[in-house]
Amino acid sequence: MVSPLFSQLQTAREVREAARSGILSGQTSGLAPGYAQANLVILPKELAGDFLLFCQRNPKPCPLLDVTSPGDPIPRRTAPDGDLRSDTPRYRVWKDGELISEPTDLTSLWRDDFVSFVIGCSFTFESALLRAGVPVRHIERGTNVPMYRTDIPCQRAGVFHGQLVVSMRPMRPAEAIRAVQVTSRYPAVHGAPIHLGMPEAIGIYDLSRPDYGDAVPIEPGELPVFWACGVTPQSVLMAARPPLAITHSPGCMFVTDLRDEELAVG
């Protein structure tokens, strides 16, 4: 899945520098193996308090790895020499809930009241699943993970509310059990599944039509296994239609200096 052009990007710093210089403006999957990649949400300070509370109340979809001080573009905990204005390959700028541009750099848009949220991403636990011998269908197929809006309400915080979005990976039952064990070690990147089997019990009626990402086939003898998904905060943000919000572009993640294994407990 890694373009040969970028396969030499072995460290998080190298990926961030490639993004900063404009060489890299696409997906980061497979780059800097072993480094934790992250979802990014940037909001003006007046919305940041509510959003921080939303993340605190909904840690499974919104596991916070880092939150910057207003105006500070440097994620001090996760990438002290990084710059959130330039080091993500591609951003999305939203006005009143509508996507208005996908720039590769935010320097000209940056404001002194921007607060950035660096949020854990499932790439970390997927890499742990593969190491544990649990196959991951969408990785085998080279597609995006299928994601679905559920009927499970998130805990509201101020203007932010909405339904949990989940990612789905089909597995045989013994693999699903192993996946619970493996991903339980990574509470900072969504942790254990929230549901398995019975999609209708969480308001999902057609697995072949995901709300985000690409459908994958479910073979006989497999169960759909559902994890809280980092698209939840984006979905909730869009529903709140804030005057201004910035996120990463799907698949174009911010790569942190944290090692995947640093995020493991036990």
Added chain:
Amino acid sequence: MVSPLFSQLQTAREVREAARSGILSGQTSGLAPGYAQANLVILPKELAGDFLLFCQRNPKPCPLLDVTSPGDPIPRRTAPDGDLRSDTPRYRVWKDGELISEPTDLTSLWRDDFVSFVIGCSFTFESALLRAGVPVRHIERGTNVPMYRTDIPCQRAGVFHGQLVVSMRPMRPAEAIRAVQVTSRYPAVHGAPIHLGMPEAIGIYDLSRPDYGDAVPIEPGELPVFWACGVTPQSVLMAARPPLAITHSPGCMFVTDLRDEELAVG
């Protein structure tokens, strides 16, 4: 579920003494809370080597807590002041695979070549499930757990071979995920489930007709969750039809000095 007559038996030693004196000759469920109860298998030395190898090769159904030296009736690791000839409330004596008696004491039958196997029991993880807020249906109903012979072959060792027996507990998906987490901490008492959902995938075609124990209802929205079961070694023993074998009587367990929490990892 605990008879008021025996509810004063708070320690493992008290339960063993009550069994030794003949006062207690029935089920041990709920007695000496917090102490690990165990399955018991006693075999002549000539069969014990094969059986030890069987347990080593099949640790999920046969987690060994203690194995005595030939002739020694004292389980030195799990109950140094216990006596395996008398401290289990009721035994079963098998000749050529047929049940011939259910004595409450083995003293008159004891032989210098008997080797005893003290094998972990699911009571330990059930108590952990209840503490974690995961309901356990057969405990709520005061019945025995339903158990099923699967089509999953155990790893053969000498004369011992046969299919895995599993216990089943119906749960809602989120409870099943929590149950995987909780029981994974107890590898010495069967550990994580081996399967969930899809009983036919492991050769179980009618959940309402368990091979051992009592059926329980499965409510809409629940999945059957299956654990390797300590009845497996009994089932395998009976199939091998050894000239002589002794086990505990179902539900009448040997109570060890090990605390349930001593058996937890992590």
